[in-house]
Amino acid sequence: MLIFAEVILPVFLIFVCGFVLQRVFMLDLKPISTLAVYLLLPFLVFDTFYTVPLNMNFFYIVVTSVLIMAVLIVFGVFLCKLLKYDKGEANAFLLSTIFPNSGNYGIPIVMFAFGKQGVAYAMPLMICHAILMGIIGIYIAANGRGGAKVSLQTVLKQPMNYVIIPAILMQQFQIRIPGNFLESIEMIGNTAVPIIMIILGMQLANVAIRKMNWKKISLVSLVRLILSPVIAFIICLLFPVSPLLRNVIIVMAAMPSAANTTLYAIQFNARPQFVSSCTLITTLASVVTLTVLLNLI
Template identity: 30%
Template sequence: MFDLLNIFFENLLPIFLAAAAGYVLSWKTDLEARHVSKVLFYIFSPALVFTLIQRYITPEIPLLRMAVITIATMLLVALLVFLIGKALGYSREMTMAMVLPAMLLNTGNMGIPVTLFVFGEEGLAYGTVVTIITVIMSYSAGVIVASLGKADIKTSLLSLVKLPMLYGVLLAVVMYFTGWSLPLPVGRAVDLMADAAIPTMLVLLGMQLQKANLRENIRALFISTSARLVAGPLIMLGLSSLAGMTGLVQQVSILQAGMPGAVTATVLATEYDTNPEFVTAAITIATVLSPFTLTPLIWLLTA
């Protein structure tokens, strides 16, 4: 029991304390979360993914295998929730709102610090790769899911072209393969914006928690939350084992797959008006419950 409490206090409590600052900010001021999400969506997030690719993608990391398994895990979780939603007769908008917080996992503002606390710098390298993959998925597949709540497939696909995140990824990939680098002042400015992304995400998470309506569809919330916190790491365990993944890379991948829903889901749901109240409620519940699933998961992975 002491080990579990120690894991919680050292690895999870700092994350919730940072989010608490956003909660108090939303409670005591009239600052709206959608304004903060705009800054994240258009400035900090593109800078973050660009910087992560530049810093952590190296030839030594099994990038292709990690990408395939991570993407497959996210898609299988999404498919599971989608099929359950359709079977229960939910509307397209409601089904997509259930899928978003189940598919888009919080490997960034929660997963990266937790991975660093649990597995150190070596684990952080693998955790960052998972984060890069999930961020790219969030702003590609996630955008499609969010916009499908009210738009057709063609409109959803065209919306990808407007994403600042896409151009951050493309620029980073081009520079990775060509060996080019940004001019020093530009590079430092991008680093500053990237460093601001995760703290801002935590503040936004707290702001969204303060506004969340937990009286949303309880059954739908249970389905989405269970898929994220329970099915996610189990699917990752199965797929990574089938792929022959072992050791630290597998441990980090499973840990990241057990994270609650990402704030990105709320950002996208707000941007595309796909029942953002429900998405926020689902993320809130998953985040609040995550210590009860992540703490034993960390204990099992490090035992």
Template identity: 30%
Template sequence: MSIFLHILFNNVIPISIVISIGIVLQRIFALDIRTLSKLNFYLFSPCIMFELLYTTDLSLQVIGQVLLFFTLFMLLQYGVLEIVVRLRGYQGGMRAAMRNSVLFYNSANYGIPINQLAFAGNTYTLSIQVLIMMMQSLIPNTYGIYSVNAHKANLRQVLMTILSMPTIYVIPLAFIMRGFAIPIPLFLEIPIGYIADAFFGMALFTLGVQLGSMSWKMNRQQVFDVSLSGVLRLVAGPVLAFAVVYMLGLDKMMAAALIVSSAVPTSLSSVLLAVEFDNEKEFSSQTVLVSTMLSMLTVSAVIYFVQ
């Protein structure tokens, strides 16, 4: 119960407040959701990713093990999703929206605080979570963009869009600068820090604006689809993660951190992609909201289990 209450008051309620502000302001002022989306993709997300990778202590062994886990975990998730997508007969943009709602999970503004809660601020588990966040930032900016555009644009257009994403460049830049101990000039370090600090609030606010602009009515099929996404993300995710860490024989601390990292709700990236490329915006927003609310129970259960 204490874990549940901690997640409720320190994660879900603060997140909900920022989302609610976005909903209210959208109802009052009819804000431009596309502008907010572009700010997230081209400014806030690259800055937070660069800052975390540059400042977090990461060993080559940990990097290798986490990347191996992540690759196998994503392949397993994709395999399960492909079965579900084919059985449900999803077409066009809905296929991509369902995949994105499960494959992209909230490893940043939800995953990092949960990691700190579950492992009492352990720097080792934090470095693991930062690597997961790195991959969960890279994949939406590559595969995610491809998936929401593949059914309506040619490959050249999709590749050009992917190559325009700053995040795919700041990740290697951060590793290179850290590896060669290249300092960040103070006149750049300060604004990067300011913008990175704004990332979480802006991403949540953008979700609220999107929720405020959509219809809150769902028919029976939509309820089923959103619920199915939630089950695949919150239940199947940690089960598959457990299977992968067991197969790899990882040490207990790393295994626990990776399982907890896989249990978090759907990422805001799925909404940002849906808004930016006009692809199933309502479904994507609903999956983030519903999975975030349900995660109070499921994440508490996963933390209890790994402890």
């Protein structure tokens, strides 16, 4: 109960704010999601890669993130073929299971659970997840609409993917951004996480519970909340990571379905009702699973 009150509950209060806002005003989410995807996230990505040092821990974060995602993709594709899902169902299933909500849920959880050092690991991990979502997630979301060509074109249009290399080069060559300009970049980037948290709460308010496919959502929840952290634990055993970094990677892998996938599902009309339903149920179920996991580690 102490972990729930001090770690989980404060995060949920922000979701509730977005939920109540949408219930009262019934706003159009498309322009807000466009703002988050095309403006706020690119600033956050640039700021992180410009300020966070690249070391072996960063290497382990990138490698473990890619491996966890790859295993989940292979398992998800196999499962979708076994269950004979159509293309749209398979894309929505993959969107809901591959990517954890490491940004607007994971960062606050890690901050409350492990403190500043945990956040120092969680921030580049969250950015890595965001990049993978910005490439693989958008490809999957747009693939249901127009095939591989349209998906690739959509990926190439995402500004977030074009700020990484300049940020890394500027850091490595110690190109200094004037203080006031850097503060402006940080100010915009820092708004990304709370706004996406509010958007998630707003989208959850639009979910029609009566129309949920509970069988498919239960399967998503099992993969996202149980299987994913188990895979993360096994993969972490392959690398000489510190106990704290290992715990952060496992906890971040145990997050519910990513809010960004809900944004992409809205943006590209990739079964947004199902994806947002999975986000809702996995988010609610994570109250139990994360509390148990945090007590175990």
